[in-house]
Amino acid sequence: MKLHEYQSKLIFSRYGIPIPKGRVASTAGEARQIAEELGGRVVIKSQVLVGGRGKAGGIKVASDPAEAELLATQILSMEIKGLPVRKVLVDEAAAIDQEIYLGITNDRAAKKPVIMCSAAGGVEIEEVARTNPEKIIKVHVNPLLGIKDYQTRDIAAGIDLPREYWKSFGDILRGLWQAYMDNDATLAEINPLIISKDKRLVALDGKMLIDDNALFRRPELSELRDTDEDAPSEVEARKYGLTFIKLDGNIGCMVNGAGLAMASMDILKFFGGDPANFLDIGGGAGADKVAAAMRIILADPNVKAILFNIFGGITRCDEVARGILTAMAEVKPKVPMVVRLVGTNAEEGRAMLANANMITAETLADAAQKAVAAAKGA
Amino acid sequence: MSILVNKETRLLVQGITGSEGLFHTRQMVAYGTNVVAGVTPGKGGQWVDEKIPVFDSVKIAKEATGANTSIIFVPARFAADSIFEAADAGIPFIVCITEGIPVSDMMRVRNYIDQKNVRLLGPNCPGLLTPGEAKVGIIPGNIAIPGNVGIVSRSGTLTYEVLYALKQVGMGSSTTVGIGGDPVNGTNHIDVLRMFEDDPHTDKIVMIGEIGGSDEEKAAEFIATRMTKPVVGFIAGQTAPAGKRMGHAGAIVEGGEGTADAKIRALEAAGVKVARHPEEIPQLLK
Structure with a gap:
């Protein structure tokens, strides 16, 4: 089962991962109100369960509440790859210095979860794997032991993350790991994890897949199911x-x-x-x-x-x-x-x-x- | 002759008093399998059909009966615990039929039992059948006859189809092993191929795979480098769309990986004759 970006980020934030201020809206009026509350520039992001939202015109930046309302109106009337946009996420706009990819998924062959990280974030990890496979760090985690602190440091060093960020990166990665295990995820992904101009790590986008076989013990997640993409x-x-x-x-x-x-x-x-x-x-x-x-x-x-x-x-x-x-x-x-x-x-x-x-x-x-x-x- | 199960098998059934456990216990007994004990927590002291004693735990059942193999028919939410219990009780061979176990549970199970001298078959599998000797699982006994063909498969009914087609032309099986359709399981194609290669009573092998993962590609490499016995293959899911889970939790093409075409090419490159449909298999074995 796929979760929307806003649902995934909400879960991440419960595990101490910094996310941008923002909320989800179903109408353009709501979007305007959220933009007014946030003040300044905002990003209007379509919430549909497909990749390539940006390319399809489903993510736009607004400089004031009036423009936010206008863009939300447009985006809420769109279909992206055949799926209707029913909700938009209105987030404060971030000033980005660097984009990092950070994700956890199951490695079937290794029978273990694997953490993948790359300094070349912001694009799909499959794309990086094709063009620059050497830029992806992979670290397996024993599910009986959980993630170890040295592993978070190894990954931070592996992507040449400046040392000043190692501690907050470690906190984020441990949070992501806990979110992954606690929710029976088969994918938990932050792409991009940004270093902002004001020198903070923030999860700008989020994606989670949940194991259907585990939904019996995650009733709160079953309720989040969006059946739009299913016939x-x-x-x-x-x-x-x-x-x-x-x-x-x-x-x-x-x-x-x-x-x-x-x-x-x-x-x-x-x-x-x-x-x-x-x-x-x-x-x-x-x-x-x-x-x-x-x-x-x-x-x-x-x-x-x-x-x-x-x-x-x-x-x-x-x-x-x-x-x-x-x-x-x-x-x-x-x-x-x-x-x-x-x-x-x-x-x-x-x-x-x-x-x-x-x-x-x-x-x-x-x-x-x-x-x-x-x-x-x- | 056979691999993994035979006349020496002393079988314990976990979940013996549940409807599926009971039904299949009777089928296995009728086939001639030596079912020595059952386990259902809270029902120790009862008897099944006045022949099979029921115990509260695997540990007690093993001590009392000398069970050397366990089969698990408990619901998905309790199944991982049952595997841990059997492993900790020292049962060397555990077969898990249960479908729908969370993959995180299976990863913990796999990483745990890999530290012990335990073999797990499944989960989400039909078990195994050594025709004429022992049936440990749910493969219908009457569709197979004893013979020299070893069969290993990720599927259930598709395997029955192949056994049935072999029987129609008088061919039989040494042992038929269903490894199951989950992404994380206990025994893979290579494990079984290695056993068949070493089994003096298996002369030919049928390997049935399906989309998802890279188990078949690895098996192809093993066949090319390590096996002397001929292997006939079949891969299900050539018409399956990418990104959709085809019934089995493990049957999914993700990020362009695990396609039927890639698996077929790898097997053919390893010298495996790949059947275009299941009923072609007997002919390719001749």
Whole structure:
């Protein structure tokens, strides 16, 4: 789950990390009021969950409250990469001397969090990694021990940070580490961390990603979820505990198991088809879940055929068949459906669907080819 | 013959009285697995199906029954604790089926057990199956027959698909190992490939990977430099969009890394025959 900049910075500030004075606004009037409170120049920053806001014109500097209102009006009416801007952050403008990148993420291969830091901040870290990989310092942290003071000094020295800033840098890095661990983040990033003209370190921008698997113990974070970037079908699927990802093709897919769901999409492509979605109904799905999944697939007007590929293990094929029949009675689908049932109770499932006017298949390759043909109207 | 589990396995089930634990315990017993004990805190002294004693802790269960392998079916929020408990009780091989464990928990687990002589398989995995000897996990027993093909996979049902396709042509498996779909797990492709290379009863290997991480690329290097037995590969997720998590927590292409294409190229460069779809695998093994 992604957090907005203003949400991330608010969390950072609770861990003692200095952030600019400012607040979030939903209307231009609010933006003006915040600008008046702050006085002086302010930055109006669109709050959307995509990168490249600045380039898209979603970050502007205003020199007085009237201009702040005008710019907020413009930005609040924008869409950035397809996402509507619903909120702007109004921050006091900073006088920047230097921009630093500071981030923590999980290194899968090392099985440890890794701190990344670079004196070349202000641009995306992937960009720095491509052009100047030697400018990125990486330090792994043992999650059982936590960050050690010497590591913060090593990093500060590694980016040639002047010694006068080492203490405040250490405080910021320890704060970021604590924020990362306490919130089950998979990314906590300050970019840029600036040295201001008045010689202070300030987190000008912030980004956090939270581990979805940990939300059960972070209810206060779950409430911050912004579903704007998810397709409505994905939000609907989440309610039923289904993993659904919308794609651009025309063959709907219902599969049990993530790996098999991916392989089923791949084989459709291999035989010249194009999947409309990724859908894993999970292990042991009951009829109601299957019916919900089918309604979500059929709500997509692009869908010209559906492929059901169920390999029964914990999932029982007769339960899936019951779900298909329930949904069919309700939605009366007009598209052809190809079904392949193998494993637990497959015989019973097939018998239940015998009169449902579905195309049946024995092997995965057979099922995929039949679905591709059906979608083409053959 | 086999790796990791066989007729000598004395299995302990953590979470044996939960609905999933109970269901799969019965399936494992029916398959012939030697389930010697169960653990559910607070239910010590009970019996499951009048055959399997339930204990309050792994430590007591191990002392009483000599369990040498543990399988975990407890909910995600308690699963890391269960792994720590099994490791501290001295269980040398722990299989965790649970899906949805926070990655920070798994990093702590991994950094802890790496200091001990413990092997963890999973989490978020289907466990493993040595056909004809032992089933430790949830892989349906009836879809596989004994044979000389070692299988290692990040997926569950996709692995069943491959076992089933092999059985259709009379081919069987020495051991099938599901390493799981999480970004931080206990056992990776290379660990299992090394065991298969050393196992006299495994002649050929199937390696099933998917998008995300660099485990398959590292395995390719291992295969090229260290393995003598032929390996057939398959990578799921060629049509997966970047930046989206495809069901498995670990199945995501991030910053251009972990794509199916890169993995397939690495495997092919290592001399691995890569199947274009799962049902092609039996043919490539011949």
